[in-house]
Every structure is written in structure tokens, then in C-alpha cells.
Amino acid sequence: MSETRTxxxxxxxxxxLVVDDEPVVCKSCARAxxxxxxxxxxxxxxxxxxxxxxxxxxxxxxVDLKMAQVDGMQVLQNVKAAQPEVEVIVITGHSTVSTAVxxxxxGAIDYLPKPFTPDELVVVVSxxxxxxxxxxxxxxxxxxxxxxxxxxxxxxxxxxxxxxxxLVTKVAPTNTTxxxxxxxxxxxxxxxxxxxxxxxRRHKQFLPADCSALVPxxxxxxxxxxxxxxxxxxxxxxxxLFQLADGGTLFLDEIGNVSLEIQGKLxxxxxxxxxxxxxxxxxxxxxxxxxxxxxxxxxxxxxxxxFREDLFYRINVFPISLPPLRExxxxxxxxxxxxxxxxxxxxxxxxxxxxxxxxxxxVSAPWPGNxxxxxxxxxxxxxxxxxxxxxxxxxxxxxxTAANGAVLPRTPESWEDLKEIKKxxxxxxxxQIEKSFLLQALERNDWNISKAARKAGLLNPNFHALMRKHGxxxxxx
Numbered sequence: 001m002s003e004t005r006t007x008x009x010x011x012x013x014x015x016x017l018v019v020d021d022e023p024v025v026c027k028s029c030a031r032a033x034x035x036x037x038x039x040x041x042x043x044x045x046x047x048x049x050x051x052x053x054x055x056x057x058x059x060x061x062x063v064d065l066k067m068a069q070v071d072g073m074q075v076l077q078n079v080k081a082a083q084p085e086v087e088v089i090v091i092t093g094h095s096t097v098s099t100a101v102x103x104x105x106x107g108a109i110d111y112l113p114k115p116f117t118p119d120e121l122v123v124v125v126s127x128x129x130x131x132x133x134x135x136x137x138x139x140x141x142x143x144x145x146x147x148x149x150x151x152x153x154x155x156x157x158x159x160x161x162x163x164x165x166x167l168v169t170k171v172a173p174t175n176t177t178x179x180x181x182x183x184x185x186x187x188x189x190x191x192x193x194x195x196x197x198x199x200x201r202r203h204k205q206f207l208p209a210d211c212s213a214l215v216p217x218x219x220x221x222x223x224x225x226x227x228x229x230x231x232x233x234x235x236x237x238x239x240x241l242f243q244l245a246d247g248g249t250l251f252l253d254e255i256g257n258v259s260l261e262i263q264g265k266l267x268x269x270x271x272x273x274x275x276x277x278x279x280x281x282x283x284x285x286x287x288x289x290x291x292x293x294x295x296x297x298x299x300x301x302x303x304x305x306x307f308r309e310d311l312f313y314r315i316n317v318f319p320i321s322l323p324p325l326r327e328x329x330x331x332x333x334x335x336x337x338x339x340x341x342x343x344x345x346x347x348x349x350x351x352x353x354x355x356x357x358x359x360x361x362x363v364s365a366p367w368p369g370n371x372x373x374x375x376x377x378x379x380x381x382x383x384x385x386x387x388x389x390x391x392x393x394x395x396x397x398x399x400x401t402a403a404n405g406a407v408l409p410r411t412p413e414s415w416e417d418l419k420e421i422k423k424x425x426x427x428x429x430x431x432q433i434e435k436s437f438l439l440q441a442l443e444r445n446d447w448n449i450s451k452a453a454r455k456a457g458l459l460n461p462n463f464h465a466l467m468r469k470h471g472x473x474x475x476x477x
Contacts, residue, residue: 013037014129015057019049019075020064020091025114029062032118033125046070054082060128062112062121065092065099073106080107084352084389085135087128091116101443153190155338158328164191164320171318172198177270179315180293182322185372188293191322192251201289204248207241212254220262221278230279242275242286249289255315256296256307263308266290270314290315325367325374326420332363332374339375340390343382352388358395366420435470438463442472 016038018029026042033040041058043049047070053061061079065072076088090103093114103111109131110124154161171178172195180188189208196206214222217231225240241250252258258266269275270290274283292315299316301307325332336359344351354362358381367373384394437456445452453463 014039014059014125014132016040016125017049017052017058017061018042018063019046019053019061019067019072020044021046021067022064025064025091028118029121032121036122036126038125038129046072046075049075050078053079053086053088056083056086058086059132060087060089060125062089062091062125065090065103073103076103076106076108082388085132087132089124089128154187154194155335156328156331157334158323158331160323160328161331164322167318167320168194168198171195171320173200175289176318177289177315178291179317179319180291180322181295181319182293183295183324183370185370186322186324187371188322189251189253191320192249192291192293195291196249196251196289199249199289201248205245206249206251207245208251208253209241210253212257216259216262219258220265223262224265224275224277225280226278227280230277234279237277240277242269242288243284245288246286247288249291252290252292254294254296255292256294256298256301260306260308263311267308267311267314270311325370329363333359335371335374336362336378339378340382343379347382349382349385350388351382351385351390353390355389355391357392358390361392361395434466435472438466438470438472 013036016029016033018026018040020026020029020042021044023044026044030040030042041052043052046063046067049061049063050070052058053063053075061075063072063075072090072092076090079086079088084107087109088107089110089112090108091112091114092099109128112120112124154164156162168191178192178195180191182188192208193206196202209219209222211219221231221234221238221240223240223242225238225243226234228234228237252266265275269286269288272283273287274285276283298307298312302309302312336354340351340353343349362374362377369376380396381390381394441452441456442449445455449463449467450460453460456463458466
């Protein structure tokens with residue numbers, strides 16, 4: 001039967017659970033840690049250690065590796081699966097390099113062989129607490145960064161995005177027509193909303209229209225309205241978006257798909273502030289700020305005659321280019337956490353985050369569908385996740401994984417996509433081979449780095465450099 005004891009100190013700097021089937025070890029740990037200000041709870045049972053460890057009430061779990069019935073490895077695995085943010089320190093009198101490596105791979109932060117001194121325990125626990133606090137601070141900072149580097153729904157701290165924010169700040173207070181250029185899924189409508197919300201028109205309507213969704217006759221009626229009897233089905237007068245947006249902002253997405261006839265009407269609205277409804281005989285005046293967007297090359301279309309040159313120059317007064325996601329990969333973690341926070345709330349799930357491998361794959365993927373595709377992926381992952389951590393097992397099959405860990409969300413759609421994927425595959429393959437090379441060399445030589453370097457034919461500094469590159473450290477003995 002297990003026994004639990006709680007020893008508390010008036011000053012709490014962290015909550016520690018000690019799991020060891022030797023009461024003397026538990027008592028010694030409590031005596032060493034309590035004066036440091038930690039709240040220490042002990043248990044002599046691995047099974048009870050799992051129950052308490054997964055509760056989320058502790059910052060650090062110190063667990064003996066070799067115990068009857070339920071051993072320390074089981075405790076480690078269960079605690080890290082349920083509470084990835086909890087740091088686990090493995091202690092044992094049966095120290096071997098292989099068990100140290102295995103424990104580290106399963107998520108242990110450190111490895112402490114018996115017998116150990118109180119000072120050694122305090123140092124190891126102190127390091128674990130520092131990391132635990134750092135993780136908590138990072139979570140807070142992620143949320144702070146999301147607020148700091150957001151602009152009316154746009155998320156990003158990348159240099160190109162900061163330039164976009166500066167342009168929005170300058171143009172929003174004016175009535176100037178804004179031309180947004182960017183690939184599909186980059187957030188052009190969000191940018192248009194940001195301009196509207198930072199303008200004097202923010203208390204009036206913001207109306208979006210997708211110019212590629214309707215045939216020309218219906219689009220003309222949608223934009224300018226129609227009068228009763230102007231065409232079959234026009235049984236009443238209907239106001240258009242220009243009338244509804246009077247005093248506000250109208251956003252025309254995919255303007256490159258507009259017919260030449262409608263382009264002429266748009267030019268008159270921009271120059272004269274007036275238009276005729278379909279079937280109407282009189283011009284109507286409106287005060288509308290126009291924001292247009294496209295992913296097509298309007299300048300080239302103007303040269304070819306498929307887009308009016310005079311309209312192009314009229315809307316190209318203040319162009320803003322939105323970068324594709326592949327050019328702002330440093331923003332992907334911010335976007336991922338932003339979307340997860342939203343879907344976690346919508347789905348009522350307590351998802352703490354992503355495994356490092358999943359995050360690495362998300363950051364390295366090409367994302368031809370840009371932010372929209374990333375958002376859809378996070379929604380899917382949030383739905384399929386059945387625990388507190390989203391792992392590689394939750395990634396869909398279409399998110400293909402090569403043997404070397406490289407990610408191919410889909411077959412490349414262009415020569416540029418293909419070149420990027422090939423480059424990433426080469427880098428990933430080399431990294432994987434280097435890691436395997438280092439690990440085998442070290443394990444063959446009992447983690448004697450100098451001996452491993454000599455046997456592998458490398459100078460010590462070069463071998464150390466490779467280890468640093470891949471974050472490999474000799475486990476404690």
C-alpha cells in the first residue's frame with residue numbers, strides 16, 4: 001500500500017512530486033527541496049504517481065526508474081502524454097547510457113543516478129523549474145505576440161508584414177483607392193477590412209464582393225442594382241452594393257475577372273462618383289471608398305487589352321502586396337497558435353499545443369494555399385486530436401511524409417514549388433543522415449565524444465559542431 005505525505009513551506013516557488021518506492025529517498029528529497037521554497041508531495045507507488053502526475057497539479061515530477069509493478073518509465077510516459085508541459089526527472093541506481101538515452105527520448109528533462117547529494121538534486125530540480133517557467137512564459141508571450149503583431153485580424157511579425165501594417169496606417173485615414181495584390185489565401189479581404197476599420201468610414205458599411213463568383217450580367221446588377229422590368233426576373237427595384245455601401249467601403253475581390261463593359265462603369269464611379277443601375281435612365285451619386293484585389297497581373301492584362309489601361313492606372317494609386325506564406329515562414333508558429341486558440345474555444349477542447357515534430361513540419365510545408373490552407377489544416381488537427389498534444393499521428397494522409405521526415409502536402413503545382421520541395425528534401429535527408437551518423441558513433445563508443453570523433457575520422461571541434469547543430473548532448477552518467 002502506498003503512502004503520501006505533503007510537506008509545505010510558507011514560500012512556494014514550485015510544486016514537486018517525488019515518486020519512489022523507497023520511503024527514505026522520498027523523505028530525503030522532501031528535506032532537500034522544502035527549504036528551497038518548493039511544495040513537495042511524495043508517494044511510494046508508481047501507479048499513484050501516474051494518477052497524481054497526470055492531474056496537472058505539479059510543475060516537476062521526480063521519479064525512480066526501477067520500482068515494483070509500475071516502473072518509472074511508465075510514469076514518465078503517462079505524465080508526458082497527459083501533461084507535456086510538466087518536467088520529469090528520472091532517478092535510478094541502475095544507471096546506464098542506454099536507459100539515459102531512452103528516458104531522454106521519452107521526454108525526461110534530466111537523469112540523476114543514485115546515490116546523489118541534496119545539492120545535486122536541488123540543482124537538477126532548479127533547472128527543470130527554470131525550463132517549466134520558461135515554457136509558461138513562452139505560452140504567455142505567444143499570446144502577447146499574437147496581440148502585439150496583429151492588425152485587425154492580420155497576424156504576423158515578419159518584416160514584409162510590418163511593412164504592410166505601415167502602409168495600412170498611412171493610407172487608411174485617406175479616401176484613396178487601394179489596390180491589394182496577393183496569391184489566393186493570403187488574406188486580401190482581411191487587409192481590406194483593416195483599412196476600413198482604421199478609417200473615418202469605420203462606422204459605415206464594409207461590403208465585400210467576389211467578382212469571379214457571378215456571370216457579368218448578374219455581377220453588374222449586384223454592383224449597381226437594377227430597376228423593375230430591366231430583365232427577366234427583375235420584379236422589383238433592387239439597390240446594388242455601391243448604394244448599400246454609400247459612406248462606407250466596397251471591397252472588390254478578383255477584379256481581374258470583371259468584363260470590359262463593367263470596367264467602364266467602375267471607372268466612371270471612381271472618377272465622377274456616379275453610376276446608372278441596370279435598366280436605369282439617371283445617374284445616382286454615391287460616396288464609396290473602393291478597395292480592389294487580385295492575384296492576376298493586371299498590368300500585363302492591360303497591355304494585352306483584356307483589362308482597361310485607364311482603369312488600371314486609376315486603381316493602382318496605392319498598391320499593397322501581401323507576401324505568400326512561404327516567404328514569411330517565421331510567422332507560421334504565430335498563425336498556428338492563433339488558429340488553435342480559436343478552434344480550441346469553438347470545440348471546447350483542452351489542447352495544450354503541438355509536438356515539436358508537427359510544428360517543424362507545419363513550418364517547412366510549402367502551403368500553396370497560403371494562410372487559408374494553414375487555417376483549414378489547424379481546424380482539422382483540432383477536430384481529430386484526442387489528447388492534450390497534437391502529434392504526427394493526427395496529420396492527414398494527404399500530408400505525405402517521406403522516409404526522411406520531409407513533408408509533401410500535395411504534388412507540386414509549379415516549377416517553383418517543385419524546386420522548393422526538392423531543396424527541402426535534400427536538406428532534410430542530409431540532416432537525418434548526420435543525426436544517425438552521430439548517434440551510432442556515440443553509442444558504439446559509450447558516448448565518449450573524443451573516441452567517437454577519432455573513430456569516425458573527424459576532428460573533435462568538427463564533431464562537437466555537428467552535435468551542437470542537431471542539439472545532441474551527452475546524457476548524465
